[in-house]
Amino acid sequence: MRRTAVVERAQQTWTVGPAAEAVGTTVRALHHYDALGLVVPSGRTDAGYRVYTGADLDRLRHVLVHRELGFALDDVAALLDGDPDDRARLVREQLARVTDRIDRLQQVRAALETEMEATMSGTELTQAEKRELFGSTWVENEEEYAAEAEERWGDTDAWRQSRERTSRYTKADWAEVAAEADGINARFVALLQAGEPADGDAARAVAEEHRQHISRRFYDCGPEMHAGIGRMYVEDPRFTATYEAMAPGLAQFVCDAFQANAAGRS
Template identity: 40%
Template sequence: MPDAPDATTGADGDGDSDGLTVGQVAARFGVTVRALHHWDETGLARPSLRTAAGYRLYTPTDRERLHRVVVYRELGLGLDDIRTVLDDPAEDVPGALRTQRARITERIERLQLLGAGLDRMIEAHEHGLLLTAEQQTEVFGPAWNQDWPAEAHDRYGDTAQWQQYAERSAARGPEEWRTVTEATTALDRALGDAMAAGTPPDSPEANHLVERHREVFAAYFPLTRRMQVCLARHYETDPAFTAHYDTVHPGLATWFRQCVDASARAHGIDPETAGWE
């Protein structure tokens, strides 16, 4: 008896009075023919009849079992669990469903957390800093300009460094940013003290501070030595940065740029040709 022709109709075009073909059942129950074949092969839901031409036919009883398979599958039960529910008289069906309900609840909670994380990541990419105005003032101090994050996004929003910064920012709240701020303030103080002590820019002590600057700055994005050269020049030429460093120690931006240049040379980098890379 042939087994290959899984046509969507029976020998007479509509199946017989008791059975529906594989194609008809697939359409009625919203499942694939491939799934029906698999359930047939594994004995989960088999058609009981065949036409003279060898077409599989699902009787009303077959379709009732298939309906139950589809219902439990839509509830998330695995095929082995469905088989147990349908075939094991001793199975605690309500208990099995409660177990599945608990699994779904856990999955929903994970998805909700994932959704919240995605929302924060989207906002971080669009705005950078995920702190309220009050939190920004509390964390960064009264001199903080709340327009700076938007200006930074407008200027750097299409760069890889902004993406790296956003990824870090999405995971930070006020306490994490306070830790970053404290590390930056401590570094500024150490730089000012070193300059006040007359530390030569090409000394091991100055080089240690240059390395420390790269570590602290990594809170925003990874900083290569060449990028650090460019950043130090920006500190020296940008009025806002220069004013900030002058409050720590007059001329500190220039001294730090000299330290970075000396460190770059020690690592085989020409500061005059270093680019943002």
């Protein structure tokens, strides 16, 4: 019986829609991987539709796992088709980085759980508490940019509105702001790694989510102002480095998504 099940699976095939659903990705991503020669379907129907085998789906799952670990698509192809020893070494290195990130996220989670208990306290977030919630790098950057930002925008309505709003934020408010921003960034990373275009509907929707996040949490941010923020992500090396640390190519991807969203709302 077990051998029969294995044989049946080996003979089973999937068209592109069911194949994407089976591995938890998008049809657009499968088309992109096929165009790159990364995951090429083993066959075609008489009508020309892609047909994937079980082995094709196994390779696709390996691609998605390596993308989740942070590998670029070119590196994924080299890993899957290259020396198994090199692949094992690189995967171990990436797993070590992921483990470090998990440890950091667990620390953040513990800080957020502590904050939940103090939600009703109404206490403003101190610099030490910001370090606890967001890490020292975030606070160091905030302090570095503060004087420069005030010099550039201190006489604007947006600056005054942001200062007035955030001066009333409690630790719980800042925890929510951080969680929202992390969620938006994670959605951008997922779109980039799935091969979605920066000017596509999905990326523009996340860009608009980011614009609304700024308008709700900090200051009224119109489409043109938001497009300017996107350009700053690629023009200022400090911002670029922040996004590139999340995923290679993310700074330009986010910038392009902001521009496309703004163009569609002008």
